[in-house]
Amino acid sequence: MKKWITSLLAIVCAMSNSIQAIASDIEEKQETKIVLLSDIEWEPLNPARGDSSPKAGTLWGNRAGAEATGFLAKFVDGFSSPPHIHNVTYRAVVISGEIHNDDPNAEKMWMSRGSFWTQPKGEAHITAARGEENIALVEIDEGPYLVQHTHDAFDSGERAVNIDASNIVWVTPPGLNPSKTGPKVAYLWGILEAGLDNGTFIKLPAGFVGYIHSTGSIFRVVTIEGQPVYLEDEEIKLAPGSYFSSSGDSMHSIRSGPDQDSIFYVRTNGPYRIIPASSQE
Structure with a gap:
C-alpha cells in the first residue's frame, strides 16, 4: 500500500x-x-452632462472610435439618469454597489455585484445607482458609444437581459x-x-x-x-x-x-x- x-x-x-x-x-x-x-484614468462618460455625468475609465478600445471597447462606469450614490437611448447595444456587469437599468417606468430592480445585464440599442431606459461606490464593467462590440434623446428611439429587435447575481x-x-x-x-x-x-x-x-x-x-x-x-x-x-x-x-x-x-x-x-x-x- x-x-x-x-x-x-x-x-x-x-x-x-x-x-x-x-x-x-x-x-x-x-x-x-x-x-x-488604481491606474484607471477617469473622465466624463457623457461630457454633455458636465459634472453630473458618471465617470468612465477605459480598459480596452476607444468609446469614441469604431472598435470593440470595454470600460468601467462609475456612478455616485443616488445617481439616476434621464430617459435616453444608445446607438449601440452594450453588455454590463456590476462590480460594486447596486445598479438599476430598465424601462423608465419600471419598478426598481437593484442588481448587486456579479449581476449581468444587456441594453439593446435604440431602447429607451434609465440607469440608477445606490451605494458608497458603484462601478460596472460596460462593453460594446463596435463604437462609437453615444447617448441620445428618446425622440430617436427605435426597436432593434433585441431584447434586454437582466440576471441578478443570485440567478x-x-x-x-x-x-x-x-x-x-x-x-x-x-x-x-x-x-x-x-x-x-x-x-x-x-x-x-x-x-x-x-x-x-x-x-x-x-x-x-x-x-x-x-x-x-x-x-x-x-x-x-x-x-x-x-x-x-x-x-x-x-x-x-x-x-x-x-x-x-x-x-x-x-x-x-x-x-x-x-x-x-x-x-x-
Missing part, C-alpha cells in the same frame, strides 16, 4: 512539474497586458471533475466555438492556485469579485475592476485570495482551460 501511494505521489509530482514547464514555456513567448483599477448558473468547466468547492464557470452570451465571440464568468475558489490557458486571438479578463493575484515575476494584486488580456496561445498564473472566491468576466473567441496547480480538483 505504501509503495502504491509513493508511486502515485511521484506521478502527481511529475504531472505538476510538467504543467509548470509548459506554462513557463508559453509565458515566455506571450504578451500580457495588465491594467489595474447565475455555475457549472464545472470541461476537463475538471465535478466538485462543490472546485472552479466553476457560467455561460452568459455567444457561442462557445473557436473563432466566435462569447462571454463567461469564471469562479476560482478561495485558496486556488493554478492557470488559465487560452488559445483565442482575443482573451480579455476583468476581475469582478475577490482579491486574486496575478503571478508574474512579481505578485500583482487584481482588485475588482482590474483587467488583463492576451492573444493566441497564452497561460495565466492566478492565485485566489485565501478567504474569498475570485470571480472574473471573460470575453474571448476561443476555448480556454482552468488548470489547478495541484491534483485536488
Whole structure:
C-alpha cells in the first residue's frame, strides 16, 4: 500500500512539474497586458452632462472610435439618469454597489455585484445607482458609444437581459471533475466555438492556485469579485475592476485570495482551460 501511494505521489509530482514547464514555456513567448483599477484614468462618460455625468475609465478600445471597447462606469450614490437611448447595444456587469437599468417606468430592480445585464440599442431606459461606490464593467462590440434623446428611439429587435447575481448558473468547466468547492464557470452570451465571440464568468475558489490557458486571438479578463493575484515575476494584486488580456496561445498564473472566491468576466473567441496547480480538483 505504501509503495502504491509513493508511486502515485511521484506521478502527481511529475504531472505538476510538467504543467509548470509548459506554462513557463508559453509565458515566455506571450504578451500580457495588465491594467489595474488604481491606474484607471477617469473622465466624463457623457461630457454633455458636465459634472453630473458618471465617470468612465477605459480598459480596452476607444468609446469614441469604431472598435470593440470595454470600460468601467462609475456612478455616485443616488445617481439616476434621464430617459435616453444608445446607438449601440452594450453588455454590463456590476462590480460594486447596486445598479438599476430598465424601462423608465419600471419598478426598481437593484442588481448587486456579479449581476449581468444587456441594453439593446435604440431602447429607451434609465440607469440608477445606490451605494458608497458603484462601478460596472460596460462593453460594446463596435463604437462609437453615444447617448441620445428618446425622440430617436427605435426597436432593434433585441431584447434586454437582466440576471441578478443570485440567478447565475455555475457549472464545472470541461476537463475538471465535478466538485462543490472546485472552479466553476457560467455561460452568459455567444457561442462557445473557436473563432466566435462569447462571454463567461469564471469562479476560482478561495485558496486556488493554478492557470488559465487560452488559445483565442482575443482573451480579455476583468476581475469582478475577490482579491486574486496575478503571478508574474512579481505578485500583482487584481482588485475588482482590474483587467488583463492576451492573444493566441497564452497561460495565466492566478492565485485566489485565501478567504474569498475570485470571480472574473471573460470575453474571448476561443476555448480556454482552468488548470489547478495541484491534483485536488
